[in-house]
Amino acid sequence: MKKKFIILLTTAVMSFGVLAGCGSSAAETQGNVNTAESTNPSNDPNEKQDESPSTGETDTAEADTITVTDARGEVVIPANPERIVDLSGNSDILSVYGYTVIGTANSDAYDYTKFPSYLEDTLKDAKILGYSMQDTMDIEGILELEPDLIIISSVQEKMYEQLQEIAPTVMIELAQINWRDDINAFAKIMGKEDVASQWLADYDKKASDKGTEIKAAYGEETTYLAFLASGGQLYVFDAAGIGSVMYEDMGLAKPANMPAQDNISLPVISYEGLAELDPDYIFVAATEADMESLKQSSIYNSMRAVEDGNVVELPSSPYFNMGYSCIGREVFLAEFTGLMEQ
Known part of the structure; x- marks a missing residue:
């Protein structure tokens, strides 16, 4: 236990908490557009051709994915991810934005096999894959979850290449001690700036009143x-x-x-x-x-x-x-x- 605290107290905290970060995706998908060739019914080569494409399959790639910028650069991620694995230790922030993670590293600092009591309800359906201050996690466990988006912090950077082969991977550079920066960094990545602003305003009111x-x-x-x-x-x-x-x-x-x-x-x-x-x-x-x-x-x-x-x-x-x-x-x-x- 003492060894865990030496690691935790010199690398961690708020956390957990304390965030802005992207890379390239190996799981990018693209839609196809079938454009029929225009025809000239009159066979007059001088007659203006119809330049509008014929009805074909709609290109949905742009609607289904977005390009974001993280700590490593640009990465294409699902516009509406449904199977998120978060290893950064910020699954609580994602829950504020309406996401339910399927895998997490928000385990208890004193027992990596369980959730801290204040997150038991929020993360009850998620699989614990490690602790957020660890630089490696359960790769096999992540594979089994079949995620469509993986989120890590710079602590897990050495796993990045492996993880991006599984699913689009975003790397967040967490703030040293300013947890609000982390809230806003996740909001920017996930396009939830308005939600973040409202949540922080509500929290500040509660704190001021208390x-x-x-x-x-x-x-x-x-x-x-x-x-x-x-x-x-x-x-x-x-x-x-x-x-x-x-x-x-x-x-x-x-x-x-x-x-x-x-x-x-x-x-x-x-x-x-x-x-x-x-x-x-x-x-x-x-x-x-x-x-x-x-x-x-x-x-x-x-x-x-x-x-x-x-x-x-x-x-x-x-x-x-x-x-x-x-x-x-x-x-x-x-x-x-x-x-x-x-």
Whole structure:
């Protein structure tokens, strides 16, 4: 498990989440147009010929496919894909746009054989093919699904040649930490810009309302800190994950001297550094073992928020990943009031 987190925390996140990308398709189909030769009933070579083609088979290739630009260039994909395999870890975004994936890599960070709880209903009919931070996936499983479109991120780039032989493959270059960029990148590829704009507007309204509610109940200047305890290390959620939901979306206050996050890796902080932040409320995500280890620290136990009982303990699954998913962010907003009251 520790090895998975080292990989995840240095390459991942929001995710999961955090996106713009194309290549050439090996599955492009073309319609045929049968144009009958014009005839000259009068047999007069000086008489103007009928230049309009006779009725024949309609060319449907242009209507059935579109050309998009991804991280590799241009690629022809179905205009209305019905059997999408998504390995990028953004099947939740596709569901917002009305697509149901048949294969996914949106598995739980702690157990690659299951979905995170907040995506169980959304992805219940999809086959898990791996985890989105893996650079290779189950090729045989993908073949069996007979997809008409495959979506990957640059993490799986070395699979690109293999995958494009199965179906048109789009490669998205995911944003480092700005999940909204990923929402819009997928919207551009799938021609869903209007849907994206409306979804983001609705989400921002929910987040703003929730922030107003929490600040009215707990104070405008109350500070909040969210971090992950894993393997004896403390990772701060600042510009990514559930931290960004609190600070950027809800507008809650963060402690002074927060370690800045400017790339995909979560900032690491010492126990002494944690104590110096001195937040009013702490949200800590951890496994049972990591939580027990954290509670053995005299520095942690002496923190004001801990002594006041202002600690929200969250299981690392699903809360580590939750803030990297657009659907997960909605779920976290809906749960926030209850978490504060527990």
